[in-house]
Amino acid sequence: MLATTLSEPDIDARPAPDAAGLSTLLGATRAELAEALAAIDVPERERRMRVGQLWHWIYHRGATDFSVATTISKDLRARLGARFTLARPDVVVEQISTDGTRKWLLRLPPSVSDPRPHDVEMVYIPEADRGTLCVSSQVGCTLTCTFCHTGTQTLVRNLTSAEIVAQLVVARDRLGDWPGGAANPDGEANRLITNIVFMGMGEPLYNFDSVKSAIEVMSDGEGLSLSRRRITVSTSGVVPMIERLGAEVAPMLAISLHATNDALRNTLVPLNRKYPLAELLDACRRYPGLSNARRITFEYVMLKGVNDSLADARNLVRLLKGIPAKINLIPFNPWPGTAYECSDWETIERFSDLIFRAGYASPVRTPRGRDILAACGQLKSATERLTARDKAAIAAAMN
Ligand code: SAH
Numbered sequence: 128m129l130a131t132t133l134s135e136p137d138i139d140a141r142p143a144p145d146a147a148g149l150s151t152l153l154g155a156t157r158a159e160l161a162e163a164l165a166a167i168d169v170p171e172r173e174r175r176m177r178v179g180q181l182w183h184w185i186y187h188r189g190a191t192d193f194s195v196a197t198t199i200s201k202d203l204r205a206r207l208g209a210r211f212t213l214a215r216p217d218v219v220v221e222q223i224s225t226d227g228t229r230k231w232l233l234r235l236p237p238s239v240s241d242p243r244p245h246d247v248e249m250v251y252i253p254e255a256d257r258g259t260l261c262v263s264s265q266v267g268c269t270l271t272c273t274f275c276h277t278g279t280q281t282l283v284r285n286l287t288s289a290e291i292v293a294q295l296v297v298a299r300d301r302l303g304d305w306p307g308g309a310a311n312p313d314g315e316a317n318r319l320i321t322n323i324v325f326m327g328m329g330e331p332l333y334n335f336d337s338v339k340s341a342i343e344v345m346s347d348g349e350g351l352s353l354s355r356r357r358i359t360v361s362t363s364g365v366v367p368m369i370e371r372l373g374a375e376v377a378p379m380l381a382i383s384l385h386a387t388n389d390a391l392r393n394t395l396v397p398l399n400r401k402y403p404l405a406e407l408l409d410a411c412r413r414y415p416g417l418s419n420a421r422r423i424t425f426e427y428v429m430l431k432g433v434n435d436s437l438a439d440a441r442n443l444v445r446l447l448k449g450i451p452a453k454i455n456l457i458p459f460n461p462w463p464g465t466a467y468e469c470s471d472w473e474t475i476e477r478f479s480d481l482i483f484r485a486g487y488a489s490p491v492r493t494p495r496g497r498d499i500l501a502a503c504g505q506l507k508s509a510t511e512r513l514t515a516r517d518k519a520a521i522a523a524a525m526n
């Protein structure tokens with residue numbers, strides 16, 4: 128029930144004013160910037176140009192204050208500053224893993240209709256040829272996949288589009304990833320963050336409107352400039368929204384598959400009872416723009432004795448036949464209280480070899496950031512923080 132209501136916008140998206148009565152414009156769409164300009168009496172004929180200027184400063188240059196926006200008149204900067212800010216959500220915890228993975232806990236300030244602050248986590252994963260930012264789309268998740276830690280979190284709310292965009296902006300701030308920043312001192316935009324995955328907390332397709340509008344802002348060529356081919360939305364299989372995602376947004380698609388028959392998938396991903404495998408795979412076949420260069424990623428978490436036999440691997444290959452696909456085998460990341468264990472390494476290798484021989488390249492996702500609990504399914508915000516005993520239990524389970 129809750130899941131259905133959450134697919135509609137459930138809150139007033141506008142950020143609440145801060146203690147000084149100012150609202151942040153960070154994360155705003157072009158239309159929202161135009162509204163803000165109207166609110167301070169900028170004449171309509173000027174608004175388009177002013178929106179373009181603000182856009183450049185906020186999303187291309189990473190401005191944190193209107194005062195640096197020197198292409199805008201002093202008078203207008205002062206009027207903007209009297210009503211608005213470019214404030215970011217606070218980073219309450221920053222953790223850097225021994226493998227370079229970084230995790231940030233962000234505190235989202237209250238919005239107009241939700242007076243509580245909420246915490247969300249995001250993770251940056253540097254690799255040789257790319258840097259991926261894993262963002263959250265909800266606080267918690269209404270779905271209850273049995274192997275996922277986020278699914279055990281009871282508190283859930285949708286993030287606004289601005290809150291999703293703010294995650295990318297804050298990560299760029301922290302990494303100095305703006306033209307002229309620490310990572311690009313010569314002013315060239317040689318970006319550290321090259322890819323975005325919606326694989327943090329939440330089911331993005333239960334927050335469709337905000338995810339859509341956030342991707343529009345993030346992929347705008349005059350601002351944050353991340354191509355939609357480098358933005359991946361991961362879903363546990365909300366079939367009707369996959370079609371809309373393809374038609375209206377067209378990012379890369381990832382499907383959390385995890386099982387090759389309905390009986391097992393019903394227990395691992397309970398949403399499967401509503402949208403069984405045949406419907407899910409049909410929706411995948413219909414996803415627009417698929418080709419060998421543009422494949423769907425199928426995520427498959429390796430659970431010892433549950434879904435990791437060679438028969439499962441053969442079924443997986445059979446099931447995906449005809450769909451341009453990549454398969455991502457994810458070693459299960461344990462969390463306190465879980466009944467599952469990660470498959471043995473040899474089992475994962477045998478599974479992966481079979482898939483490799485069927486024509487799928489490099490399928491195992493190396494666990495990253497395990498020491499800081501940044502790996503898949505371990506994101507859980509401080510609203511329900513792990514105790515020291517929990518952390519010790521996880522460390523023991525991993526050794
Ligand atoms: N809700 C979306 C996106 C977030 S989950 C979805 O389910 O696709 C991102 C990925 O991490 C999913 O494939 C999810 O199944 C996987 N995952 C969840 N818990 C995990 C765990 N404990 N170990 C490994 N992967 C996990």
Ligand code: SF4
Pocket residue numbers: 268269270271272275276277278279327328329330363383
């Ligand atoms: Fe939600 Fe995804 Fe976790 Fe399932 S795996 S509970 S859909 S976050």
